[in-house]
Amino acid sequence: MHKNTLVTTVGLNKKEYKGAINPPIYNLSTILFPTLKDYYNATQGNSIYNQLNNYHNYSYGTCDNATVYDLAQAISLLEGEDCNTLLYPSGLAALTFSILTVCKTGDHVLISDNAYNPFKKFIDTLSRMNIEVSFYDPIQDIRQYIRKNTTLIMIEAPGSVTFEIPDIKNIVTAAKKNNIITIMDNSWATPLYCQPLKHGVDVSLCSATKYFSGHSDVIMGAITTSNTSLFRKFCNVYERHGLCMSAQSCYLVQRGMRTMAVRLTRHRDTVQQVAKWLEKHPLVQRVLCPALSSFAQYELWQEYFSGVTGLFSIVLNKRYSFEQISYMIDNMRLFGIGASWGGYMSLILPFEIGKIRTITKDNYYDGNYIRIYCGLEEAEDLIEDLHNALTRLEEYA
Ligand SMILES: *Cc1c(COP(=O)(O)O)cnc(C)c1O
Numbered sequence: 001m002h003k004n005t006l007v008t009t010v011g012l013n014k015k016e017y018k019g020a021i022n023p024p025i026y027n028l029s030t031i032l033f034p035t036l037k038d039y040y041n042a043t044q045g046n047s048i049y050n051q052l053n054n055y056h057n058y059s060y061g062t063c064d065n066a067t068v069y070d071l072a073q074a075i076s077l078l079e080g081e082d083c084n085t086l087l088y089p090s091g092l093a094a095l096t097f098s099i100l101t102v103c104k105t106g107d108h109v110l111i112s113d114n115a116y117n118p119f120k121k122f123i124d125t126l127s128r129m130n131i132e133v134s135f136y137d138p139i140q141d142i143r144q145y146i147r148k149n150t151t152l153i154m155i156e157a158p159g160s161v162t163f164e165i166p167d168i169k170n171i172v173t174a175a176k177k178n179n180i181i182t183i184m185d186n187s188w189a190t191p192l193y194c195q196p197l198k199h200g201v202d203v204s205l206c207s208a209t210k211y212f213s214g215h216s217d218v219i220m221g222a223i224t225t226s227n228t229s230l231f232r233k234f235c236n237v238y239e240r241h242g243l244c245m246s247a248q249s250c251y252l253v254q255r256g257m258r259t260m261a262v263r264l265t266r267h268r269d270t271v272q273q274v275a276k277w278l279e280k281h282p283l284v285q286r287v288l289c290p291a292l293s294s295f296a297q298y299e300l301w302q303e304y305f306s307g308v309t310g311l312f313s314i315v316l317n318k319r320y321s322f323e324q325i326s327y328m329i330d331n332m333r334l335f336g337i338g339a340s341w342g343g344y345m346s347l348i349l350p351f352e353i354g355k356i357r358t359i360t361k362d363n364y365y366d367g368n369y370i371r372i373y374c375g376l377e378e379a380e381d382l383i384e385d386l387h388n389a390l391t392r393l394e395e396y397a
Contacts, residue, residue, distance in 0.1 A: 003078060003191070003192050003261065004192070004261035004262075004265075006077065006078065007078065007192065007257055007258070007260050007261045008258050008261070010073075010074040010077045010078060010257065011023075011070045011071060011073045011074020011075075011077065011254060011257070012070065012074075012254075013066075013070060013073075016066070022251075022254075022255070023066075023067055023070050023251065023254060024066075024067065025067050025247045025248055025251045026065050026066050026067045026247050027247055027248075028061040028065060028247075029060070029061040030060070030061065031049070031058065031059060031060060031061060031064060033048070034048075039059070042057055042058055042059035043057055043059045044057070045057050047059055047064075049064075055084065055231065055232060055235045056235065056239070061244070062239070062242065062243075062244040063235075063238065063239055063243075063244060065245070065247050065250075067247035067250045067251055068087060068245045068247060068250045070250070070254065071087060071250040071251075071253055071254050072084075072085040072086065072087055072222070073085070074254060074257060075087075075191070075206070075208075075212070075222050075224055076224055078190075078191040078192065079191045079195060079196075079197055079204050079224040080191075080195055080197040080198060080224075080226060081226070082226050083197065083224050083225060083226045084224065084225065084226075084228070084231045085222050085223065085224040086222070086223050086231070086234050086235060086238060087208070087220060087221070087222050087245045087250065088220065088221035088222065088223070088238075088243065088245075089219065089220065089221070089243065089244075089245065090207070090209065090219045090220065090221050091116075091185075091187060091205075091206065091207025091208070091209055091210075091219075091220070091221035092116070092118055092119060092207075092221065093221055093243070094205050094206075094207070094221030094222060094223050095116065095119045095122070095154070095185065095205065095221070096119065096122050096125075097234070097237060097238065097241070097243070098152075098154070098183050098203065098205065098223060099122070099126065099131065099152065099154075100237055100241075101233055101234050101237045102151060102152045102181050102183075102230075102233075103126075103131045103151055103152055104131070105129055105130045105131060106130060106131075106149060107131055107132070107149055107150075107151040107152070108131075108132040108133070108134070108147050108149045108150045108151065109126070109131060109132070109133050109134075109150070109151070109152045109153075109154065110133075110134060110135075110136050110142070110145050110146070110150060110152070110153045110154065111123075111133060111134075111135050111136070111154045112135070112136060112138045112154060112155060112156050112159055112166065113135040113136060113137055113138065113159075113357055113358055113359050113360045114138055114156065114159025114160055114161065114162050114164055114357070114360070115135075115154060115156045115159065115160060115185070116156065116160050116185065116187075117160065117356045119154075120135070120356070120358070132147075132149070135358045135359050135360075136359070137359060137360050137363070138155075138156075138157075138159055138164045138165075138166040139164050139165075139166065139296075139297065141170070142166075142170060142171045142174050142175075143174050146174060146178055146180070150178065150180050151179075151180060151181065152180060152181050152182075152183065153171060153175050153180055153181070153182045153183070154183050154184075154185070155168065155171060155182060155183065155184040155185065155196075155201065156184070156185040157184060157185075157186070157188075157189075157194070157196075157304065158188055158189075158290050158301070160356075161288075161313055161351050161353065161356070161369060161371055162288055162313065162353065162364070162369070163288045163289065163290050163295070163312060163313065164296070164297060165290060165297035165300040165301050165304065165305075166300075167300055168184070168196070168199045168200075168201065168304055169199060169200070172199060172200035172201060173200075176200070181202045181203070181230070182200075182201045182202050182203070183201070183202060183203040183204075183205055183223070184196040184201045184203070184204055184205065185205050185206075185207075186204050186205060186206050187205075187206050187207040187210050187211075187342075188210075188309055188311060189305050189307070189309060190206060190210075190211045190212070190260070190264065190309070191204065191206070191224075192260065192261060192264055192306075192307070193264065193305050193306050193307040193308075193309065194304055194305045194306070197224070197225070197226055199304065202225055202227055202230060203223050203224065203225045203227075203230070204223070204224045204225070205221065205222065205223045205224075206221065206222050206224075207220075207221050207342075208220040208221060208222050208253050209221070209340060209342060210340070210341060210342025211256075211260055211263065211264060211309065211342045212253050212256055212257055212260060212342075213252060213253045213256040213342065213343075214256040214259065214260060214263055214342060214343060214344070215252075215256060215343055215344060216340065216342070216343030216344070216345065217252060217343075218249045218252045218253055218256075219249075220245070220249055220250075220253055263344075263376065264307065264309060265307075266376055267308075267309050267310035267374060267375075267376075268307045268308050268309065268310075269379070270310070270374045270376075270377075270378075270379040270382065271289065271291065271308050271309070271310055271312060271374050272291060272308065273379040273383070274372070274374055274379055274382055274383055274386070275287050275289040275291070275292055275312055276292070277383050277386075278314055278372075278386065279292065279294065281390055282317070283316055283317050283390050283393060283394060284314050284315070284316065284317065284390075285314075285315045285316060285317045285318075285365055285367050286314065286315040286365060286367075287312065287313075287314050288312055288313040288314065288315065289308065289312035289313075290305070290308065290312075291308035310341065310342070310373050310374045310375065311341050311371065311372070311373050311374075312371075312372055313351070313369055313370060313371045313372065314369075314370050314372060315365045315367045315368070315369055315370075316367045316368045316370065316393075317367055318366070318367055319366060319367060319368060320368055320393065323396075324393060324396050325350050325368060325370075325393075327392055327393070327396045328389045328390070328392050328393040328396070329348055329350070329370075329389065331388075331389070331392060332348065332385050332388075332389050333385050333388075334346050334375075334377055334381060334382060334385045335347060335348040335372070335382070335385055335386075335389075336348070337349065341373035342373075343375065344375050344376045345375045345376075345377075346372075346373055346374050346375040346377055346382055346385075347372075347373040347375070348370060348371070348372055348373070349370070349371050350368055350369065350370045350371075351369045351370070351371055352369075353369045372386075
């Protein structure tokens with residue numbers, strides 16, 4: 001079945017819903033058992049309700065909630081065969097707990113230098129635990145960065161703000177040779193446009209806040225893997241840290257998934273028009289969008305991804321002041337100013353690229369970097385808004 005069809009029903013266990021088309025939202029802390037023996041059995045991993053999930057005891061509401069399981073199962077089915085998914089309170093938590101799960105004191109982690117920036121800041125916590133971190137240039141050969149004690153490589157493809165595409169297969173090959181776990185942040189493409197597990201990556205990770213939810217009303221992360229012993233490790237760390245999900249949020253993300261394929265098709269079509277229009281604008285030096293044939297890793301992008309989504313960046317033709325950029329952006333009609341992306345509304349934000357890079361500071365163009373997220377509006381209207389914004393910049397300058 002085509003994934004676009006799958007996504008409209010995936011994860012629904014309709015037999016359980018007494019005819020309702022949508023899943024119930026189970027609000028629970030306590031789970032009741034008919035007898036004391038049933039309760040004790042559940043705490044030992046043998047619950048009378050266990051058909052729901054093999055990885056938790058199903059004895060208490062922190063980890064055991066059917067609304068949460070249904071969403072996890074839906075995401076698993078999109079990522080590949082025989083997968084398991086664990087949901088986190090945010091995409092960032094999915095990233096940080098990936099390291100806490102895989103690494104111990106004395107280990108070394110490699111993180112892509114263009115990783116989601118708040119995640120890069122987690123190295124402060126890791127250094128207190130004596131877990132070493134180093135950043136790698138995603139377009140260089142990974143082998144030069146691997147050390148004896150490297151146990152984890154964090155991949156992000158395309159990388160944040162500048163969208164470089166690493167050669168996933170090369171990283172996976174080097175990792176397997178050295179017994180290193182690989183985890184890929186797939187938030188940008190989602191499993192609809194890229195399946196990291198099929199390329200040999202051990203764990204696929206998404207910020208469900210973005211396209212899964214699609215409405216800027218939920219924060220959530222997910223990890224998916226077909227490696228059962230690794231998944232069990234994720235579950236153990238999860239339980240010990242007292243992580244849990246709200247059923248309400250899981251319901252909202254499931255609901256978002258029903259329209260995810262149509263939304264992504266819309267983002268894809270819009271970005272293709274907007275990015276091509278920007279490429280011709282005299283104030284734009286570069287458009288950093290992997291789907292453009294002018295993009296440096298266009299071929300790698302074609303190899304790993306089946307579609308472009310709503311987020312890309314531009315580099316302006318020179319350096320403009322904060323006041324000039326503000327004058328351009330503050331007066332836009334459709335593009336909102338704010339963090340995150342993946343919802344229905346277009347967003348725009350400038351980035352100081354030098355400040356969020358550690359080892360690749362010299363790789364960049366001189367000129368302001370502006371990240372653009374195309375929402376669900378008509379491309380024509382977005383182009384008009386961008387045209388007016390760039391005209392304001394020109395007039396001010
Ligand atoms: C937004 C984002 C995250 C973090 O997701 P939250 O759910 O907002 O915590 C992680 N990775 C990438 C690539 C992102 O863009």
